[in-house]
Amino acid sequence: MGLTADLNVSVQSLLASTESMDVTTTNIANQNTPGYARRTVVLEEAAPVDDGSSTGVDVKAIQSMRDNVLDLSVNAATAQQNLSSTVSSSLSPVQSLFADTASDSIGSTIDAFFSSLQQLSTSPADSSLRSSVLTAAGNVASAFQSTASVITQTQQQADQSVVQETAQANSLLQQIAATNGEITTAQNLGQSCNSDQDQLSSLLTQLSAIMGYNTVNSSDGLTLTTSDGTPLVVGSKAYPLTDQLNSSGFNDVYAGGTDITSTIQGGNLGGYLQSRDQTLANMGTQLDQFAFQFAQAVNTVQTAGSDANGNAGVALFDPPNTTTGTAAGAASSISVALTSGSQIAAAASGGASGDNSNLTNMIDLQNQSITNGVTPDDAFSNLTFSIGNTISQANTAATATGNILTQLQNQQSSVEGVSLDEESSNLMLYERSYQGAAKVISTIDTLMGNVLDMGVTDPGY
Amino acid sequence: MKPPAALANVPPAESSELDALLCAISEAIEALMVWNVTAFQAAIERQSAICQHLTLNPEWRQLPGTVATARKIQELNRVYDRLLRHSVHWTRTLQSILQAGGHTLHGRASVHFRG
Numbered sequence: 001m002g003l004t005a006d007l008n009v010s011v012q013s014l015l016a017s018t019e020s021m022d023v024t025t026t027n028i029a030n031q032n033t034p035g036y037a038r039r040t041v042v043l044e045e046a047a048p049v050d051d052g053s054s055t056g057v058d059v060k061a062i063q064s065m066r067d068n069v070l071d072l073s074v075n076a077a078t079a080q081q082n083l084s085s086t087v088s089s090s091l092s093p094v095q096s097l098f099a100d101t102a103s104d105s106i107g108s109t110i111d112a113f114f115s116s117l118q119q120l121s122t123s124p125a126d127s128s129l130r131s132s133v134l135t136a137a138g139n140v141a142s143a144f145q146s147t148a149s150v151i152t153q154t155q156q157q158a159d160q161s162v163v164q165e166t167a168q169a170n171s172l173l174q175q176i177a178a179t180n181g182e183i184t185t186a187q188n189l190g191q192s193c194n195s196d197q198d199q200l201s202s203l204l205t206q207l208s209a210i211m212g213y214n215t216v217n218s219s220d221g222l223t224l225t226t227s228d229g230t231p232l233v234v235g236s237k238a239y240p241l242t243d244q245l246n247s248s249g250f251n252d253v254y255a256g257g258t259d260i261t262s263t264i265q266g267g268n269l270g271g272y273l274q275s276r277d278q279t280l281a282n283m284g285t286q287l288d289q290f291a292f293q294f295a296q297a298v299n300t301v302q303t304a305g306s307d308a309n310g311n312a313g314v315a316l317f318d319p320p321n322t323t324t325g326t327a328a329g330a331a332s333s334i335s336v337a338l339t340s341g342s343q344i345a346a347a348a349s350g351g352a353s354g355d356n357s358n359l360t361n362m363i364d365l366q367n368q369s370i371t372n373g374v375t376p377d378d379a380f381s382n383l384t385f386s387i388g389n390t391i392s393q394a395n396t397a398a399t400a401t402g403n404i405l406t407q408l409q410n411q412q413s414s415v416e417g418v419s420l421d422e423e424s425s426n427l428m429l430y431e432r433s434y435q436g437a438a439k440v441i442s443t444i445d446t447l448m449g450n451v452l453d454m455g456v457t458d459p460g461y
Numbered sequence: 462m463k464p465p466a467a468l469a470n471v472p473p474a475e476s477s478e479l480d481a482l483l484c485a486i487s488e489a490i491e492a493l494m495v496w497n498v499t500a501f502q503a504a505i506e507r508q509s510a511i512c513q514h515l516t517l518n519p520e521w522r523q524l525p526g527t528v529a530t531a532r533k534i535q536e537l538n539r540v541y542d543r544l545l546r547h548s549v550h551w552t553r554t555l556q557s558i559l560q561a562g563g564h565t566l567h568g569r570a571s572v573h574f575r576g
Contacts, residue, residue: 024496028555043495420559433502434549437489440508441542444482447515448535451522 019059027418035202037066037416039194064194067415071201072215074412075208077405079266082209084398086271090161091279091391093154097147098384106147107380109139110294114366117359120346124356125308130341137298137316141334144291148331151284158276159250165210165269166241166253172207173224173238179203180221181236212266228263230255250276279390283383284331290371290379291334292327295319297370298362305345305358313345313358314338478521479530482511486537493544 023039030036044060102108116136120129179200186193200222207213207224213232216223224233231239232255241260243251252261253269261277264270295317302316318337338344347355371379485507492501515521 025551025555028559431552433498433505434545434552436505436509437501437541437545440505440512441538441545443512443516444486444508444534444538445542447512448531448538451527451531452535 019062023062028420030198031418031420033198033202035198035200035205036418037064037194037198037201038418039064062192062194064197065416066197066201067412070408070412070415071204074405074408075205076212076266077401077408078205079208079212079270081398081401081405082268083212083266083271083274084394084401086268087275087279088391088394088398090154090158090272090275091387091394093157094150094280094283095387095391097150098380098387104139104143104146105380106140106143106290107377107384109136109143110366110376110380112136113140114363117363120344121356121359121363124346124359125353127308127341130308130344130346132341133344134336134338134341137338138336140294141317141336144287144331144334148284148287148291151280151287152332155250155276155280155284158272158280161272162251162253162269162276163243165267165272166243166251169207169210169269170238170240172203172210173233173240176200176203176207176222176224177233177236177238180233184221184235208267210267211264211269226255226260226263227265228260230258230260230263279387283387285328286372286383286386287331288327288329290331290376290383292330293371294376294379295330295334297365297368301358301362301365302345304349304361306347306349306351306355307345308342308353310350310353311343312349314343316344478511478515479527479534482508482515483530483534483537485511486534486541490537490541490544493548 019041023041027038040063042060042063044058096102097105098107113133113136116129116133120126120133123129179196183193183196183200186196204215212227214225214227214229216225220235222233223231223235225231232241233239239256242254244254244259246252252259253264253273254260261273264273299315299317299319302313305313307313315337318333318335344359346359347353348357351357366377367375369375372382374382485504489501489504489508492498492504521527
């Protein structure tokens with residue numbers, strides 16, 4: 001190999017080395033950058049010169065150590081984990097309402113109501129005990145109202161979160177579309193797009209925390225759709241999500257004019273929608289039925305008897321403000337209709353003032369299947385179990401998917417992540433070698449310099 | 462001075478030894494380039510042994526073609542020098558980044574360049 005060829009090899013080597021160093025520097029500097037995949041330098045032997053001798057190596061490509069299948073798995077697990085944890089956290093304000101130990105819970109106030117009836121049955125003419133029954137009935141109504149109010153407020157909070165999450169999703173969809181376009185352009189020009197790919201990966205992970213989605217790769221770049229195929233991003237075009245109020249006063253989510261509310265699965269958005277439209281909505285319906293049927297059962301017995309003044313009993317609870325035959329809105333509107341304890345129909349119809357036989361019928365309601373086919377106590381217990389079970393399942397799912405996510409992230413880190421220990425160890429070895437190398441370079445320079453300074457003519461040069 | 466074990470049976474210096482030095486420098490450059498510290502250390506050891514031998518056997522200076530080869534070695538050696546300086550600077554930059562990130566390093570060698 002001649003001197004020129006030698007120098008070519010050296011210059012090529014210097015350039016390749018510089019590129020390798022830059023890549024390692026980038027790897028270390030981006031160790032904690034979300035979406036960053038470790039890069040490696042792919043070297044190839046440079047084309048030989050005319051005489052066949054090597055001209056060293058060229059940097060063929062800077063390759064990201066990205067595993068697309070693993071990335072998709074991580075994003076899917078992220079969406080599932082965020083859904084579960086959001087369901088759990090968004091329902092927690094409601095859970096305290098169903099604590100058995102709370103004195104102002106529906107269960108406790110109904111128990112207190114029947115206790116007050118028991119006490120009144122021992123002395124049906126006692127006006128203070130009659131007043132106590134009215135107070136207890138008022139507490140039952142208040143408990144239903146406050147519980148319904150908290151459920152509605154929790155739904156409204158979830159609804160506000162839906163709007164916020166939609167706005168965040170829109171921002172990400174726009175960024176994904178823009179990055180997608182840049183990647184396609186770079187690829188068409190044969191340019192490296194590793195940074196754009198890292199950014200896209202980070203954006204997709206952020207989006208999966210908000211909502212689940214499907215991805216399809218094509219020559220135009222990435223296409224994102226909802227689970228039913230409604231497009232979210234196609235190439236460099238984003239289809240922004242919009243919010244529209246529905247008949248319940250809550251916001252539905254639309255993409256390109258299509259209502260995708262029910263197709264959004266996963267992520268915070270999916271979690272808030274599930275809590276708002278399923279768990280809390282079902283709970284509200286059950287509570288309305290509970291309030292409606294309880295009031296109707298008490299009223300039926302009350303109107304069958306006579307009050308302290310010998311008048312026919314009138315409804316104890318205001319007829320819940322419902323359309324005939326439905327219980328909608330019952331829990332939030334139930335109230336006590338009687339204004340005086342004397343109106344409590346303790347006696348059977350036409351009975352004497354000391355008669356408590358109708359009161360006994362009312363007390364018996366406690367053990368009758370008057371609400372949703374079960375006793376009032378059981379109806380409340382069922383609601384308690386339902387909410388507790390939903391939160392428990394969400395917590396269990398959050399833990400399980402969290403574990404899966406951690407495993408996937410570890411796997412992702414081992415494939416795509418930067419090992420500081422490995423890089424650090426290499427650095428230490430190099431530092432030790434540099435001393436010897438610098439000394440040898442100096443020696444070689446002196447040795448060769450001495451020869452050249454001698455001015456010896458070189459017949460072969 | 463007794464020559465190193467690797468050169469114990471090597472005859473007095475000859476022109477091929479300069480070629481070997483040239484190769485050892487090329488190998489060191491390539492090792493630096495591909496981040497292969499083992500090959501880099503081996504190349505340094507070879508260079509060191511050859512230099513020691515050349516120092517102890519100065520007759521190589523009189524061999525035909527020595528000046529041309531010496532010039533070639535000197536040129537390549539300067540490329541090697543540049544690459545090494547670059548590597549040292551880069552390594553220290555990386556170490557600073559690592560330390561800024563809270564990663565513990567166990568020491569730092571001192572490298573001195575002539576000139």
